[in-house]
Amino acid sequence: MNLEDLRFARFKPLDDAIADWTTMVRNLVDLETEAHNGLRGQANKANWTGVNATVSRKFIGRTAEEFKDAHTQATSIKNILSDTRDELKEHQRALEAALDRALKKNLTVTSTAGGGFTVTMNIHPDRAAKGTTVPEHSESDVTLFRDEIQGILDRATQSDSSAATVLRALADQSRYGFSGAAYKDRDSADGAIKEADRLARLARQKPGDLSVKEFDELNAGLKKYADDELFAERFAAQLGAKGTLEFWAGVNDPHDGARLGHERVGQYGELQKNLSLTLATASQSDSQSMTDWKRDMTGLGSQPVGRPGGPMGFQVMSNLMRWGDFDDGFLKSYGSELIKTEKKITDNGGHAPLAWQRMGMDPFLNRTGTDSGSDPMTGFMKALSNSPDAATDFFSDPFVTKDEDHDFKREGPDGKEVKAGLSNFDYLFEERDWPQEQNSEGERSNTGRNAMALALEAATTGHPAGELPGPDTPAHNARQANLMKSLVSSIADDPERLTKHGYMSDSVGQIAAEYLPDITLATTDDTRGSAKNLFPIAEKRADLSHASVTRFLVSVGQNPEGFANVEVGQKAYMANLLDYHMNPDLPDDLRYPHSPEDTVKEIARRSGEVGGTIAVGRQEAVLGPASQADGDFEDAVAQKKNTWSGAIGTGVGVGVSFIATPVGGAVASGVAGTVSSVVLEHIFQQSEPDQLQEAGKSAGAIWEASTKSNVGISQLAAETAVKAHGAPYGDQALEWARIGTLDGFGDASVNVAQMADDLETEIQPG
Known part of the structure; x- marks a missing residue:
């Protein structure tokens, strides 16, 4: 922001915009209340049957949530605009005060081409009117006023540009609906974005270069901001899909992460959870950056991470999906590609997925102590257990058709066994040879199958595993x-x-x-x-x-x-x-x-x-x-x-x-x-x-x-x-x-x- 922009800024249009947003917030409060108590309340009491029992009830529930998100987003925008206007007005007052004080020192501040400014003598003593005493100033006064005014302009620019960044980020979060991100002022939203940039820079370092202090800062930051939509989107986008995989694989590499592991391996489980929750929040964003991230992550699933012979992308990422609610669309595409890889390494389910079996020197990619994390299906099942719609679709989708090359047979109408297609449910529940696993105590682990049961619970009931159905839970659909x-x-x-x-x-x-x-x-x-x-x-x-x-x-x-x-x-x-x-x-x-x-x-x-x-x-x-x-x-x-x-x-x-x-x-x-x-x-x-x-x-x-x-x-x-x-x-x-x-x-x-x-x-x- 240059001198003229701030000095002669008219805030009436911004005042009017804030007034409009204030009215919008007030109206949305009423609409949100009516949607929740009226529309949604009546829907939950209504005697729905047929398609209405699932489609209409679910639509009304989501519509009510959209009103809530609309109110939240409008409140955040109003708060950010109001905070920015107040800051800019304060910067304008500070500029005017500085210009007045400069004038009293016989100094004038004028704009120059390209947005700059100069501080020069206002009236030369030789040209002053007869009998007029011109205030004196020193060269240091010129320097002090120049620095003060430049500082004011820098702060005003920061207020203006950061507000623009935050508002664009809020608008980008949801392509078709509203964002649920809530911020009380511009500083809190801007702080979340800046912290995301800082922590992403830490995570992009080689594991051997990451200090214990930086590890602690990264872990604490992810824990604090895991549910913050702007932070999560920015962090994931700045780190990138490849960077995300390389970070977690590198930290757990017995060679590259040895020094850090010696000091902080006990906190790896907490970091895994915080990173998973952050990525889940980020996946809900519709921004172009996250659209690219989700596409890239799915594409990298079947590729080795880091050095040749390293773990596959699916093995790494699935361990960062054990917590949180991931975007359904991402889970569907990720699951489809994971199944393609599973079919490839098992010859269409003909034998055990040996590529997912942990061998002696393989890294531990899961740090919960329940299993090694080598089987990507385990972490993916945990993700599905929190996402009912994606789980239903995944288990219902075909694993192999009857026309593919496999030996699976089922009893036909005449009682004879015939070659048959399998759904993902059929394969995982009945046919798959789950890799052998051990927990941190060296005992046999059943985490994979148990995670599958949790995913089935979500897939059949329509709500996350471990919960009970509530008034908004729709009736069971055909799938x-x-x-x-x-x-x-x-x-x-x-x-x-x-x-x-x-x-x-x-x-x-x-x-x-x-x-x-x-x-x-x-x-x-x-x-x-x-x-x-x-x-x-x-x-x-x-x-x-x-x-x-x-x-x-x-x-x-x-x-x-x-x-x-x-x-x-x-x-x-x-x-x-x-x-x-x-x-x-x-x-x-x-x-x-x-x-x-x-x-x-x-x-x-x-x-x-x-x-x-x-x-x-x-x-x-x-x-x-x-x-x-x-x-x-x-x-x-x-x-x-x-x-x-x-x-x-x-x-x-x-x-x-x-x-x-x-x-x-x-x-x-x-x-x-x-x-x-x-x-x-x-x-x-x-x-x-x-x-x-x-x-x-x-x-x-x-x-x-x-x-x-x-x-x-x-x-x-x-x-x-x-x-x-x-x-x-x-x-x-x-x-x-x-x-x-x-x-x-x-x-x-x-x-x-x-x-x-x-x-x-x-x-x-x-």
Whole structure:
């Protein structure tokens, strides 16, 4: 900014712009509130069905988020403009004061060509009017005023140019929507960009040149700014895709990073996490720089990093994807290229991916202590576990077609094996020979398969793994439901795909809990009647067979975590169903067209069958070859209290409109609860250590205890639901629930014997 620009700057247009943005912010506050409480709130309460259950609800949720981001971005722009204007006005006042003081020293400041200025004598004493005394000045005064004015202009230029840089960066973050980056003033936004530039310069150094102090600064900076959109985009763009790979590979190289590793290897895990979170934030940017970064990173995946024979790009980058929410588009293209490389190094899945097997001198690219990081599929699965849409697409995509060169066969319609194509799910869950891994203690590691289970949890449920569905979670779409069908069928066909890898059961159990409407409907064997009203499903139903569901539940029930997820989920689902169907205000077209007695009995019966089937799995785990302690199952149920209590869960089915009925004073705290909260509290109380009795030593004792527990819970749910809605048949409901549950356990016993007898160990008497 030159002298004339600042001296004669008119701030009225900028004042008007700030006033307009202030009005915009105020209006967007109202729009954001209306979008969240009105549009989104009504959408979550609406009874969506069909395509509306997924597309419309999801669109409305995203639209509401866009209003929130629009408000955030408008606020940031207003703050930056206001801060910049105030600074420029202050610089203008400082300039005017300096010019006045110079004039009092008989010095004048004039502009020169090219934007410069000079400080010269204003009136020569020889030419002063007669009797006029001209102020004196020295050469040092000239120098001081020149430096002062230049400093003012430099600071004004910095204010102006940095504001322009920050505003352009904000605008570039989102190509079609709004950025969620929030800044209180220009300095905070400008500081983030400058820090990104500084830290990127540190990361571009050779690992051997990076000092311990610089490492600490880099680690601390990434931790501080990992969620800052401007910082993350700038850091990743300045470092570049190749630079990112070379940095992490170099730091972990046993030769190049030896000196730094000796001092700071204990902090490598934290740096890995902070860098991953930063790159995830950066990947959400639509700027041209990040578009190039994502394209380059995908292209470098199959190339060695650093020296010849170094790790492949996929091996390095996948370890920087274990944390954070990466852009779906990037994950899709990255996953497609990773699969191409996997097919190449395994001859279309014909043998183990030996290129991903860590050998003696290979670097440890993962610093969490769980595995070496040599298999890129592990880190990529972790990334997918945080990105449901990308996970669904990835597992649904083809691995090989039936026309490609491979030996995979499946049973055809006539019972004969024929060459068949595989999806990515088929390959990873059923066929892949996962590389052998060890943790930092030298013990065998199952992190890869476990990460795959987490990714499947996200892919089938529509929300990140480890979370529960909320009011904004859309109903299951066709691809999710088909993936669920594939999972159930795969485990039913070969239960050891799960039981030999029990650590996956917590995720598979959570998946089952969120598909309880589909599972329960399958147990009715009703394809033409009114069971669909009793167990409503908002959009796409997973087409499951009764036999597959039975074998699947027995398998899941053999692991304490899997058992607990289904057990708690099923009881909450049953309680909500009773609450839903006992409500006299339920519209006729949604009502089960039978008597209250039939309604309670059928809900209790189907719940009893699910409970009885997983009880068989629990029984097998305790009394069969695995010899699992029965107390482990109760402990696992007790642990669910922190995640399920007060949670919305599946209601009566994800995407189905349901508002739980308050039940005053129902919970121990005396605070008003709901039918499901009463049931869950009872379950958790029964699983507390001081309530447990010694586990039974026989199949009969375990079965009897499970039956008695399920009867009591269903009776409590029915009684509470009936009272909540003021129905006149409270005592009768207790008997209906008892009969229904006993019938359900009887169904479970018969169906397991007929459909899954090979999954039970014959217990010899004595």
